[in-house]
Structure formats: structure tokens, C-alpha cells
Amino acid sequence: MRALFAWCALLLACAGVMHCAEAAKARHLKWEVSHMFWSPDCEEKVLIGINGQFPGPTIRAKAGDTIVVELKNGLHTEGVVIHWHGVRQIGTPWADGTAAISQCAINPEETFTYRFVVDKPGTYFYHGHYGMQRAAGLYGSLIVDVADGEEEPFKYDGELNLLLSDWYHDSIYNQMVGLSSSPMRWIGEPQSLLINGRGQFNCSLAAAHTPGTKQCTAGGNRHCAPVILPVEPNKTYRLRIASTTSLASLNLAIGVSKKLTVVEADGNYVEPFVVDDMDIYSGDSYSVLLTTDQDPSSNYWVSIGVRGRTPKTAPALALLNYRPNRGFKLPAIAPPVTPLWNDTAHSKAFTTHIKARAGTPPPPATSDRRIELLNTQNKLDGHIKWSINNVSMVLPATPYLGSLKLGLKTALTAARPADTFGRAYDVTRPPHNPNTTTGDNVYVLRYNTTVDVVLQNANALQHNVSEVHPWHLHGHDFWVLGYGEGAYRGDAADAARLNLVNPPLRNTAVIFPYGWTALRFVADNPGVWAFHCHIEPHLHMGMGVIFAEAIDRVGKVPKEAVSCGATATALMNGDHL
Amino acid sequence: MRALFAWCALLLACAGVMHCAEAAKARHLKWEVSHMFWSPDCEEKVLIGINGQFPGPTIRAKAGDTIVVELKNGLHTEGVVIHWHGVRQIGTPWADGTAAISQCAINPEETFTYRFVVDKPGTYFYHGHYGMQRAAGLYGSLIVDVADGEEEPFKYDGELNLLLSDWYHDSIYNQMVGLSSSPMRWIGEPQSLLINGRGQFNCSLAAAHTPGTKQCTAGGNRHCAPVILPVEPNKTYRLRIASTTSLASLNLAIGVSKKLTVVEADGNYVEPFVVDDMDIYSGDSYSVLLTTDQDPSSNYWVSIGVRGRTPKTAPALALLNYRPNRGFKLPAIAPPVTPLWNDTAHSKAFTTHIKARAGTPPPPATSDRRIELLNTQNKLDGHIKWSINNVSMVLPATPYLGSLKLGLKTALTAARPADTFGRAYDVTRPPHNPNTTTGDNVYVLRYNTTVDVVLQNANALQHNVSEVHPWHLHGHDFWVLGYGEGAYRGDAADAARLNLVNPPLRNTAVIFPYGWTALRFVADNPGVWAFHCHIEPHLHMGMGVIFAEAIDRVGKVPKEAVSCGATATALMNGDHL
Structure with missing residues (x-):
């Protein structure tokens, strides 16, 4: 009102x-x-x-x-x-x-x-x-x-929006119970990939090119009607692409052109570069420019495939509809084949190619604190968990922002989580002692300090398994300073791998199998911010930490945000925010 | 603590x-x-x-x-x-x-x-x-x-407990969405009936006597292992029976004896009477005495069947195990057949047979207020609802007990629900105007007044359909004064149907198709009490009212009970309970 x-x-x-x-x-x-x-x-x-x-x-x-x-x-x-x-x-x-x-x-x-x-x-x-x-x-x-009067630093004639997700037929209730069970019941691969909430299960729009599949009956107003992206020939389009998948890492390729100019990542401009296909991890967003310079008598496939896991899930397809062709005119040629699911080199090449566009503020030259976060898969009383420095995150009944603002004694457990996991850990093997603990994983950050975070990947419980994890930070963009293989040592060689000149600003960054990723941000936004793997079941299994940042500088929290649990009790008993 | x-x-x-x-x-x-x-x-x-x-x-x-x-x-x-x-x-x-x-x-x-x-x-x-x-x-x-030193007014040698329920394979989330959809998706009949949480779907323990069914493989520690009720020959057992079904009205019969002495209903002693089988509606509880005077060389079936609806659901069976027979020794004879689902006369005979045991306090001779509640099925913007005096109950975001105690202005809608539906309503036909409204249905009761409630059944939306509804009152037992056919008129003939001598005290009472049921209670228990059809989907569709009783006499409500919504806000702003 x-x-x-x-x-x-x-x-x-x-x-x-x-x-x-x-x-x-x-x-x-x-x-x-x-x-x-x-x-x-x-x-x-x-x-x-x-x-x-x-x-x-x-x-x-x-x-x-x-x-x-x-x-x-x-x-x-x-x-x-x-x-x-x-x-x-x-x-x-x-x-x-x-x-x-x-x-x-x-x-x-x-x-x-x-x-x-x-x-x-x-x-x-x-x-x-x-x-x-x-x-x-x-x-x-x-x-x-951009605000009125401002201009984007690139030109285009039109826009297309692709919100990508994956889809399971089992309910999230069943999924959550399964993940929490002992033995765990893993959610498995998604049944479908969705583009703007639409997909096709058990059939393919491109059955003619996909042996063993049934042709989908296209059209109508059904929820699962194929996505048609209308374009005019010889124009430049901005494709906005974002992934909110629960599990799947994706790759996108279009038609025969295969020329996509990446210009934005996670709400930040990047130095334009051209790719044939691109990876999109859960939590990522991109803008790419596409010029419709193909033979205009045909429509073209937009194909979304799965990366990084055995691809049991069929690609999602949309139709890039060169007007005035009919929307449902199926392309004569096969959909582009996205790279093999386990072609990690291809993934790394794409991700490390991303640099900040000129004019992006550079990171501070040094940091005040370095937090090294070892990502491991562990066990807790027979339940499989993900842990950070051997602590699996459990969220409290009362939200942190209110309880920390009110200084409630119950807000935090006594021990603060560790800033490092120790150099002796062998990231190439399953954990020697697989047992983990649970905790609040709250890191208290001082105002305006510069914080480095090194995400360290490791071997999971099974031998020779290390997964990709896209980590997403709330409340901030961070500079992605660099990626490395194996264990981070913090030595001169590792330092040499960091880009302090034009690292991209992002809010989501992956760690590759057995590798590390170094991030930097300035703790200039008072609040309580989650930092977690964006894979939904991994977060559910504890894969995250909390940054409690300059709580004393948080403004007046609206009561409706804290009207539960211990904060409600404190306020009902006369405490003030 | x-x-x-x-x-x-x-x-x-x-x-x-x-x-x-x-x-x-x-x-x-x-x-x-x-x-x-x-x-x-x-x-x-x-x-x-x-x-x-x-x-x-x-x-x-x-x-x-x-x-x-x-x-x-x-x-x-x-x-x-x-x-x-x-x-x-x-x-x-x-x-x-x-x-x-x-x-x-x-x-x-x-x-x-x-x-x-x-x-x-x-x-x-x-x-x-x-x-x-x-x-x-x-x-x-x-x-x-009974408290130590007290005695039950009947003797028995042992006890058996039967908690009855019905079971759906669809999740309650799907059920709730279906019920709220337009067109409504009705939940249908349950897939199974459960005794103490155990049932058998798609097979029968008595397949030998049930053409077209498969024999269940009995035993083991499985969740669905048959219920075995061990007894010694020639003893008297108290069977405690309660029904928490979502939908089904049940009937119970045992072995060949068919002699059950009903001694308790809803936590109140009743004048003992003997039946061959008994009805149990959702929300009911009973104790019956059973003497194990059958041929002890055999076990016997306990059979639970469905009443009042087309019985698509197979009966639940348990084994009355005469020791020292093996528990899983299947009876040679067929399970007792519970009465036909639509034998309403049989149901009425059982229910109206129940009288208070001598010594039960009688009701006050007169009442201070009569609330007549017409039960109808209606439509609201294409959604099917159940309504009371043409108002379908919708519960508020903030619980009544706290909001009424604090006197919050937002607690109640301006209009109070009506104490009567008017005599002109034709209960034998579908509603002339099927459109309903929603409301809070809060009846404000003064302390220590005697309240009569007449529940009036009617035809549903479909012609020639009127269902059984078991109404359950919180915070009270009521005297069930009587039952009548057709529309309640409140005249001398209706008055003559009321039993003021030994009406049973209960907390749940049914209305039969096209009939009425008259209840009486004393508003001597300050609180906010739900009164509703105990059929879960019916309550979900609005079939209930609220009695706000002597709120000024409610004691100090614990803060944890009101730590949400408008009451939390009021208390955080300095109000006091």
C-alpha cells in the first residue's frame, strides 16, 4: 500500500x-x-x-x-x-x-x-x-x-529469453526423504530438461534424427508445447540465458551457425568472446549475441544438453523460427550435438575464457582474510552429507539475520568454523576418515574487509569421483581470480595463477573436479549471506556456509521478517531490533 | 525441561x-x-x-x-x-x-x-x-x-487395541490440490483400510474365500504384516476401537461369535448392549467386550468393511489368534461379511441404540440458545465446497485463540454467522441457488450457557445424494439428544424425539442422509473450539464452524502458541496476553 x-x-x-x-x-x-x-x-x-x-x-x-x-x-x-x-x-x-x-x-x-x-x-x-x-x-x-538514458555496451535488434531448468517426476517430498534416508536414495538424473518451463518427456521434436525416439506431437496450448523463438533474418539478437536446474549442468548450442558472442555473465558485462557452444551451470546467467545469418528458408534447433554427469536425460530442444517460416517447421538437419558430458577440458576452456569487460572495477590488490573451504562428501551416522571443512551445514529454527541482530545467545554454536582445512588433506582420494559433523558454518566478516575464498574440490566417497559444484554467493558479486588443479597450496605458483587485472565479476563460480577456484569480495554489504553449492540436493545435504557480515551495521529489520522462533519470543519479551 | x-x-x-x-x-x-x-x-x-x-x-x-x-x-x-x-x-x-x-x-x-x-x-x-x-x-x-484406586464399571481379562484408518496411495499434496481445483478432482475411495497402520493392497489374507483375489504372503517384519491379536480361550477382552479414517465409515465384525458388548463410546461409559457388528465413523471411539468362547482349535477373522459409500475398498482383516494356535493359522471359514454399504437402517439401529450408562450426568433440561446448522454442498466460482448455513469455513492466517484473546480487530469478519438457515429450505433437493460464500464461521458463546446444536443434513449438488457426516466437537463432550428424518422443524413432534433422560455423552455424532441430529452442551470451557465434519476432505472443503467460548475467561496463553501472524506483531508492539 x-x-x-x-x-x-x-x-x-x-x-x-x-x-x-x-x-x-x-x-x-x-x-x-x-x-x-x-x-x-x-x-x-x-x-x-x-x-x-x-x-x-x-x-x-x-x-x-x-x-x-x-x-x-x-x-x-x-x-x-x-x-x-x-x-x-x-x-x-x-x-x-x-x-x-x-x-x-x-x-x-x-x-x-x-x-x-x-x-x-x-x-x-x-x-x-x-x-x-x-x-x-x-x-x-x-x-x-539499463536505466533510461543509459546504453548497453553492445547493440542488438531483439531479445529472446531462455530460462533453463531440469525436471523430476518424483515429488520434492519424496526426493528430500530419500536424500535424508540411510541408505540414501539419490534423486538420479532428471526426467526432462525444460526451456521456459516446457519440455518433452518420452518423445523428441527431432525424432527423425534421434534413433529410437518417438516424434512429439507438436503444438497446441499444452503446457509442454515446444518453445518457438521467432526471429527475423539478418538481425542480431540478445539471448538471455539463465539456469535454475536442480542438478544438471547444461550446454547450449544453436543451429549450424554456432557463433555465440558472450557479453554478460551474472549481471556483469564481460569482454566479448565468440564460442560454438556454451556451458551453463545451475545459478549462472548469461547474455549472448546471435546473428541470424543462416539460410532463412529453414528454422534451426536450439539444443540444451547435460554436462558433467552421464547424460541419461534427453536434450531439450527449441525452435529458432526464421520468420516468415511457420513456427513448427522442423529443421531438416539434426540438432547440434552438445559436447560430450565428460569433456572437462571443453568446460574449462569456456569458463576460464570469461574476463571482465574493460571498465569493470578491478579487485583490491590484496585481501585481509583468506577462507579456504574444502568440499567433501562424508557420512554422518550412515547418512551421506556434503561438508565444508568437515562440517555439514544445518540451518537453525530461527533465521540468523534476526537472531544475530538481536544478539541472541542461542544464535550461534560456540565454535566458529575453521578458515582452513589444513594442507595435509589428500584431495585425490576418498576421505581417510569419512565421518563428518554438523554445525552452523557461520563465518563472521568484519565490515569493509577484503575476503578471499578458495573453494577446494576433492574426491567424493567413491574412488575416482569428483563432481562439479557451482557455488553461489548471496549479497555480492565476487571477482573470480582463478582456477587451479589439485590442492591449493597458497604458494607462489598458485598466486601466479590468479588474475588481478581483469577477473570477471560474478555471483556463481564452479569448482572443477579435483580443482580449486579462488574468489575475492569486499565485505561492504551488511547482512547474513548464504554461500552454497547451487545444486539443490547438495545444499539439502549440507553443502554451504553462511557469511555474517557487519551485523552491527544492518539497518532496522522489518518485524515481519523476524516474526518467528527465538526472535519473535525476544521481541515479545521487550527486546528491540 | x-x-x-x-x-x-x-x-x-x-x-x-x-x-x-x-x-x-x-x-x-x-x-x-x-x-x-x-x-x-x-x-x-x-x-x-x-x-x-x-x-x-x-x-x-x-x-x-x-x-x-x-x-x-x-x-x-x-x-x-x-x-x-x-x-x-x-x-x-x-x-x-x-x-x-x-x-x-x-x-x-x-x-x-x-x-x-x-x-x-x-x-x-x-x-x-x-x-x-x-x-x-x-x-x-x-x-x-482409570485412576489408581478406581475401577472400570465392567470386568475383563485383557485388552486389544484397534486403531483403524484408511489409506490412499496418492500424496496429500495431490489430494489437496485436486479438491481445490476446478473442476474438482475427488480423492475417490481409499486403496486400503488399515488396522494399527497395517493393511494389504492388491491381495487378501482370505483369498480362499474371496474370488478373484490373490493370497497375501503373510508374516515377517514388514510394515504390512497382518495384525495378530493374541487371546486365551474363554476369557473376556476389552477391544478398544477408534477410527481416524480420512473418508471411510467402517463396520467391524468378528469371527462366528458376533457377540460384542458395547460399553464405552468416545471416552464415556454407555449402557451395555450386545451387537453382531458395529459401525465406527471417523472420529468415533468405542470399547466393546468380547468373550473368547469359540472353538479354540481355530483362529478367527476380525473384519473391517466400508459403510455408506460404494465399497471399492477391500475389507481389512486381522487374526484373532486363539493361543496356543500359531498366529498365522488362517481360519478355515470365511471372514464375517459386514453389512451392505447402503444398509442405512442397520446403521441407524446401531447408532441410536447408544445410551448413557446409569450415573452419567444428564443434560440441563432446557437450553439458552439453539444453533441450527444446515449442511450443504455448494459451489464457489466453480469450486465445490461444503457449507454451513451457506458459508464455507476458511481459516485465518492468525489463529483465533490468540487474536480473540488480544481483541485484535482483524480477528473476525464483521458479520456473525447465522444461528438458523430458515425453515423454507428444501433438504430433499439440490440447492436451488448452489452458490456459497466463505467466512470465518465463528459463533461466540457466552460462559456457562447451555447450547443446542441441530445439525441438518440435506441433498448434495447431485440429485438423490445425501451423505453421512460425522461431526466432531473440540473442548467438549455433548449429549446426543436425538436423531430425526427430513427437515428439523423445532415443533412438538421434533421435541418428542429428544431424549433428555439418558442421552449418551460423546464428542462425535453423525448426521444420517436427509436427517438431523440434535446435540446439547454447556459452554463451560473457555477457549476456541472447532466443530467440524471429521471427514478430512470435507473439512478441507469448508465443512466446519468455530465456537469462541468465554474468551475473557481464557487463562494466560503461552507465547509459543501465538508466536505468528497478527498476534506476534501485536505482542512485539507491546500488547500483552
Whole structure:
């Protein structure tokens, strides 16, 4: 209501002014989250939608706008939150949408208002961040254009948006119980990949080129109707691509052209470079430019395949529809074949190619603290967990932002997690002692310090297995200083691998099998920020840490964000935020 | 902790005293609710268990004891509560365990302590009371013996406990979405009936007597192993029977004896009477005496069949095991056939036979208020609902007990629901205008007034359909004054049908198709009490009302019970309970 008023006031104030359109807007949205039947890949299941849609509505705003989402929880017995992935929430850490971290989950029938500024143009998305609700379909696109009067540093004639996800037929309830069981029941590979919430299970749009598959019957208004991307010949299009997969690492390739110019990663401009295909890990977003310079008498395939795991899941296909061809005119040639799932060299080549565009602020030359995080797979009383420096993260009943702000004694366990795992650990073998512990994994960061994080990958419980993990940081972009093979030693050789000249700014970065990745950021955004593997089952199994950053500088937390657990009790007993 | 201390203190205080055992005890239980894989009828699904068990642990106490359950919610994203069905919660209305009514749902990872006195011996049970969590398996038995030094008014040599339920293979999430969809997707008939959480799907223990069925492979430690009830010949057993079905009305018959002496209903003694078989509606509990006077060389079937709906569900069977026969020795004769599902006359004969045992307090001779509640099936924007006096109940985000106690203006809608539906309504036909409205359905009751409730059944949306509804009242037993056919007129003829001499005290009473049922209770228990059809999908579709009783006399509500929504906000802003 107040936001609506602010917006009206703005409009009125602007009435007589010419450049009014340049003023930042409050964009007011009313959403209701609910369970609904849907058939994203033609197989029906219950998923979580917003306002009766799946995926949720696309938010489109301009840099500097204030987004106001009045989110009503229409689920029957479940809490809900929404995280605005890639939005740094400067000054509004309570709007980050992480249950048990930044806010109390919104109870059924309750409404919580998210209010935050999208300060930076780019390709973002939003998603549930409670239990495995993201994997239940709670996600959508968030696209921020440059402010009026500003220009993107590249030209294009039109835009196409591709929000990528993977899809399981089993419910997230079953998945969560399976992951927590002993013996664990792994969720397995997804049944389908989805483009903008649409996929095809048990059939292929390109059956003619895919032995042993059945041709999908295209068209109609079905939930699983193929995605058609209309383009005019000889134009340049900006493809916005983001991945909110639960598990799958993806690769995208298009038609026969195979020329994609990467210009943006995670809401930051990158030095343009041209690729034939590109990797997209869960949590990543990109913009690429595509010129429609192919024979215009044909349509072309957009193909999304799985990377890094045995690809039991068929590629997702969309149609790049050269107008005036019919949308459903199937290309005569086969879909492009995305690289082999285990071609790690190809993946590394793509990822390490990404550099900051000239003009991007460089990182501070040195850091004040280095936190080394060893990623291991472990066991806890027979349950399989992921651990960081041998502690598997368990979230508290009362969210950290409120409990730390109020200084509640119950907020943190006594021992702080370690800043290093020790150099003696052999990352090439399964853990010598596979037993892990649980903990809060809260790292307390001082204001304005520069923090280096070294993510160290290792062998999992099984011999000769080390997985890719895309780590996502809330509240910040970080500079990706570099990648290395084997154990990080912190010596001159490792230092030489770091790029302090033009490292890309991102919010998600992978660690490759048996390798390490070095990141740097400045702790200048007071709040409590999750930093975790973006693979949904891995996070569920404890693969994350928490950065509690300059809590004394956090502004007045809205009561609705802390109206649960120990913070509610403290405030009911007379404490003040 | 405090409870544990109290218990210890009691033990210490008792140390030197001979009759210590007679003192009421605090029985302290630590429970954790969680999702788990289970195969109640040999088909695996995820259900809600307690401490890794399904059904939940049986509570056994003595009249006067204080039950203390520290309930931890181990679900991942769902709230939870537990209702202690049949316990009147005198002086502890916040422990009634009804989400959105008596307390805030317990958030994941939180613990809420239920503390209440079981003041009356009898056969009770407990179950989830949030969304359709009861149907997800959240239930168990609660048995209260007479206090030390007291005696039951009947003799028996041993006891057998039968907690009856029905079982669906579809998840409650799918069921809830289906019920709320337009067009509605009805949940259909249950796949199985369970006895003490065990059933057999797609096979029969008595396949030899049931053409077209497959013999179940008996035995083992499987979740679905048949229930064996060991007895000695020529003894008298008390069978405690309770039904927590989601939908099914049941009938129980045993062996060839067919002689069951009914002695208790809903925790109240009844005038003993002998039947061949008995009906049990959802929410009912009974004790019956059975004498094991059959040929002891054989075991006998206990058979549970479905009443009142087309019985697509096979009967549940248990084995009455005459020792020393083997438990799995199958009876040579066929299981007893429970009455035809649509034999309403048989059902009425049983139900109306129940009278209070001599010594039961009689009802006040007159009442201060009569509330007539018309039960209809209606439509709301294309969705099918159940309505009371044309209002379908919708529960609020903030539970009533706290919001009414604090006098929050937001607690109630302006209009109070009507005490009558008007005499002109034709109960024999579908509603002339099928459109309903939603509302809070809160009836405000003054302290110590005597309230009559007349439940009036009617035709559903379809012609010639009127269903049985078992209505359950929280916080009270009521006297069941009588049953009538057709529309209640409130005239001398209707008055003549009322029994003011020895009506049974119960907490659950049915309305038969096209009939009415008259109840009386004294509003002497300050609190907010749900009164609703105990059929889980019917309640979900709005079939209930709320009695807000002498709120000004409610004691100090524990903060943990109101730590959500508008009550949390009010208390954080300085209001006091």
C-alpha cells in the first residue's frame, strides 16, 4: 500500500516534467504462490506456481527501480520464501529471501512484502529458497534493463529469453526423504530438461534424427508445447540465458551457425568472446549475441544438453523460427550435438575464457582474510552429507539475520568454523576418515574487509569421483581470480595463477573436479549471506556456509521478517531490533 | 525441561509415601515428527511418522495424569500440530492442537510443548490437524486408564487395541490440490483400510474365500504384516476401537461369535448392549467386550468393511489368534461379511441404540440458545465446497485463540454467522441457488450457557445424494439428544424425539442422509473450539464452524502458541496476553 502510494506520488510529481521517464520506478507486484497441477514435459504433477503460472511471471525492470512484491503464501501447510538471485540487496538484507537465514518463512495465508532495488542491469532470476521448493517449480525470470538514458555496451535488434531448468517426476517430498534416508536414495538424473518451463518427456521434436525416439506431437496450448523463438533474418539478437536446474549442468548450442558472442555473465558485462557452444551451470546467467545469418528458408534447433554427469536425460530442444517460416517447421538437419558430458577440458576452456569487460572495477590488490573451504562428501551416522571443512551445514529454527541482530545467545554454536582445512588433506582420494559433523558454518566478516575464498574440490566417497559444484554467493558479486588443479597450496605458483587485472565479476563460480577456484569480495554489504553449492540436493545435504557480515551495521529489520522462533519470543519479551 | 523437573519433584516428594502411586503423574514424552518411507499396505509411500514409527507411539496414562509432549517438527518446510482427540483440554485450550484455531503451527525445527490433563478414562487418539496431515499418517492411540484406586464399571481379562484408518496411495499434496481445483478432482475411495497402520493392497489374507483375489504372503517384519491379536480361550477382552479414517465409515465384525458388548463410546461409559457388528465413523471411539468362547482349535477373522459409500475398498482383516494356535493359522471359514454399504437402517439401529450408562450426568433440561446448522454442498466460482448455513469455513492466517484473546480487530469478519438457515429450505433437493460464500464461521458463546446444536443434513449438488457426516466437537463432550428424518422443524413432534433422560455423552455424532441430529452442551470451557465434519476432505472443503467460548475467561496463553501472524506483531508492539 505504501509502495503503491509512493509510485502514485512519483507519477504525480513527474506530471509536469519532461525527463520524468528517467526517474526510477517502484514496480508493484501482487503474487500468490500455490500448488497446482501442471504438465511441464507432458507428464502431469503438482508443482508450485505463482498466480496460476509456471514458471512464475517474468519481472522486467530498469536499473535503479524498486521492486515491490507482495507475496501471499497460498500453500496449505508449507512456508515459502523467494530469493532474487543475483540482486545484491544492498541495504535490504531482509529481502534476500532465504528461509532460516535472512527471514522467517512466510506462513500459509500470510503475505510478506519484498522491497528491494535492482541497481544493476542484467539477466537474473528468482526462485524458492526453502527446502527443495526451487525444484518444485518455484522460479521465474528477472530482467533488468539499463536505466533510461543509459546504453548497453553492445547493440542488438531483439531479445529472446531462455530460462533453463531440469525436471523430476518424483515429488520434492519424496526426493528430500530419500536424500535424508540411510541408505540414501539419490534423486538420479532428471526426467526432462525444460526451456521456459516446457519440455518433452518420452518423445523428441527431432525424432527423425534421434534413433529410437518417438516424434512429439507438436503444438497446441499444452503446457509442454515446444518453445518457438521467432526471429527475423539478418538481425542480431540478445539471448538471455539463465539456469535454475536442480542438478544438471547444461550446454547450449544453436543451429549450424554456432557463433555465440558472450557479453554478460551474472549481471556483469564481460569482454566479448565468440564460442560454438556454451556451458551453463545451475545459478549462472548469461547474455549472448546471435546473428541470424543462416539460410532463412529453414528454422534451426536450439539444443540444451547435460554436462558433467552421464547424460541419461534427453536434450531439450527449441525452435529458432526464421520468420516468415511457420513456427513448427522442423529443421531438416539434426540438432547440434552438445559436447560430450565428460569433456572437462571443453568446460574449462569456456569458463576460464570469461574476463571482465574493460571498465569493470578491478579487485583490491590484496585481501585481509583468506577462507579456504574444502568440499567433501562424508557420512554422518550412515547418512551421506556434503561438508565444508568437515562440517555439514544445518540451518537453525530461527533465521540468523534476526537472531544475530538481536544478539541472541542461542544464535550461534560456540565454535566458529575453521578458515582452513589444513594442507595435509589428500584431495585425490576418498576421505581417510569419512565421518563428518554438523554445525552452523557461520563465518563472521568484519565490515569493509577484503575476503578471499578458495573453494577446494576433492574426491567424493567413491574412488575416482569428483563432481562439479557451482557455488553461489548471496549479497555480492565476487571477482573470480582463478582456477587451479589439485590442492591449493597458497604458494607462489598458485598466486601466479590468479588474475588481478581483469577477473570477471560474478555471483556463481564452479569448482572443477579435483580443482580449486579462488574468489575475492569486499565485505561492504551488511547482512547474513548464504554461500552454497547451487545444486539443490547438495545444499539439502549440507553443502554451504553462511557469511555474517557487519551485523552491527544492518539497518532496522522489518518485524515481519523476524516474526518467528527465538526472535519473535525476544521481541515479545521487550527486546528491540 | 520444566515438566521434567516437575516430574522429578513429584517422584522425590513421593519417595517416603506409601500411596504415592495413586498420585497423578506427569508423563513426559519427546517426539519428533518427520517424513519417512513406509509401506502400510505393502505399497511404499512417504508418510508422516513420529519417532520413526507409524502409527505414532501409543500414549498410555491414568485419569488425572498430565501429559507433556515436547513435539519437535522435523518436517522440512511444513508446519505441524497434534490434536488430542476427545481430550477436553479444560483450562488449556492452547494445547488443543488445531492450527489456525488454537495455536500457531509449529515451524520446522521448532519444538512446542503440549501439556494437558487427561481427566477422564477412555479410548482416545491423537492426530494432525493442519491441512490434511492426518491423512498423511500423523496419528496414534491415546488410552487413559482409570485412576489408581478406581475401577472400570465392567470386568475383563485383557485388552486389544484397534486403531483403524484408511489409506490412499496418492500424496496429500495431490489430494489437496485436486479438491481445490476446478473442476474438482475427488480423492475417490481409499486403496486400503488399515488396522494399527497395517493393511494389504492388491491381495487378501482370505483369498480362499474371496474370488478373484490373490493370497497375501503373510508374516515377517514388514510394515504390512497382518495384525495378530493374541487371546486365551474363554476369557473376556476389552477391544478398544477408534477410527481416524480420512473418508471411510467402517463396520467391524468378528469371527462366528458376533457377540460384542458395547460399553464405552468416545471416552464415556454407555449402557451395555450386545451387537453382531458395529459401525465406527471417523472420529468415533468405542470399547466393546468380547468373550473368547469359540472353538479354540481355530483362529478367527476380525473384519473391517466400508459403510455408506460404494465399497471399492477391500475389507481389512486381522487374526484373532486363539493361543496356543500359531498366529498365522488362517481360519478355515470365511471372514464375517459386514453389512451392505447402503444398509442405512442397520446403521441407524446401531447408532441410536447408544445410551448413557446409569450415573452419567444428564443434560440441563432446557437450553439458552439453539444453533441450527444446515449442511450443504455448494459451489464457489466453480469450486465445490461444503457449507454451513451457506458459508464455507476458511481459516485465518492468525489463529483465533490468540487474536480473540488480544481483541485484535482483524480477528473476525464483521458479520456473525447465522444461528438458523430458515425453515423454507428444501433438504430433499439440490440447492436451488448452489452458490456459497466463505467466512470465518465463528459463533461466540457466552460462559456457562447451555447450547443446542441441530445439525441438518440435506441433498448434495447431485440429485438423490445425501451423505453421512460425522461431526466432531473440540473442548467438549455433548449429549446426543436425538436423531430425526427430513427437515428439523423445532415443533412438538421434533421435541418428542429428544431424549433428555439418558442421552449418551460423546464428542462425535453423525448426521444420517436427509436427517438431523440434535446435540446439547454447556459452554463451560473457555477457549476456541472447532466443530467440524471429521471427514478430512470435507473439512478441507469448508465443512466446519468455530465456537469462541468465554474468551475473557481464557487463562494466560503461552507465547509459543501465538508466536505468528497478527498476534506476534501485536505482542512485539507491546500488547500483552
